Amino acid sequence: MSVAQKVLARLNRMQRGVPFPIGSFYELGSETSVQKAFSRLVKEGVVARVSKGFYARPKPLPSLPSIKTTASANEVARAWAKKHGYKLVSQGLESAYRLGFQTQAPMKAVYWSNGPSREFKIGNQIVEVRHIAERKLRWENKPEGALLRGLLVTPPQSVEVSDLKRAVQRLSLSASEVKMITRKLSSLPQLSEWKSKLQQLEQAT
Structure with missing residues (x-):
């Protein structure tokens, strides 16, 4: 399994809208490969960068499912x-x-x-x-x-x-x-x- 696949597999198990540090993913491969995987996933809308070094899976608003929010x-x-x-x-x-x-x-x-x-x-x-x-x-x-x-x-x-x-x-x-x-x-x-x-x-x- 590639680093990108490992990153995606772990992300899919994480709760939406809860921020986490990218550093917690570095055990899956080199920092560079993990960062590249995150960069691609951000472009695809799978995950959002909410602050320097922190990301969150977007979650749909209950009242407007088409609109997605990240962490507060x-x-x-x-x-x-x-x-x-x-x-x-x-x-x-x-x-x-x-x-x-x-x-x-x-x-x-x-x-x-x-x-x-x-x-x-x-x-x-x-x-x-x-x-x-x-x-x-x-x-x-x-x-x-x-x-x-x-x-x-x-x-x-x-x-x-x-x-x-x-x-x-x-x-x-x-x-x-x-x-x-x-x-x-x-x-x-x-x-x-x-x-x-x-x-x-x-x-x-």
Whole structure:
């Protein structure tokens, strides 16, 4: 079986619309032969290049089967982070909005990461990845991580303890989880201005 045939056989087993790095195909042959196979398959419409080094199988829109889409910019950003082992979390403004600390949704999709800053653009979709200090990425996609990032971008004087209560309700946390998380957050130097309100939240839980 030729390299091109091996590439096509593997592609046909992959889910449509899910981005993947071309590097995962290099075990099938030389980099040059794999790249040539991909170049031909892109021209044939079998696969689409969605970002530098990343591809996806097009998938038809359920409402308009004749129109095919590829991966979203969000999905490509996540695939990029996974490939390189980078942390990737929603920016603080997004967390603050989802927790009810801010009423206006962010205008642009932005992620914080310990990887390099870069931008992903797919059609009209733009996702920005910003390199940021590791201490702001703690607890990645856990509830305490969302609270940490939401609090980091919100002035303490603009939030009451009642707002904090509603925020933890949105995260569906039990009383014991709230106590554990507020203790974690209270111990962080970067949240020193929040310590009093976090302690009040713990006592009120």
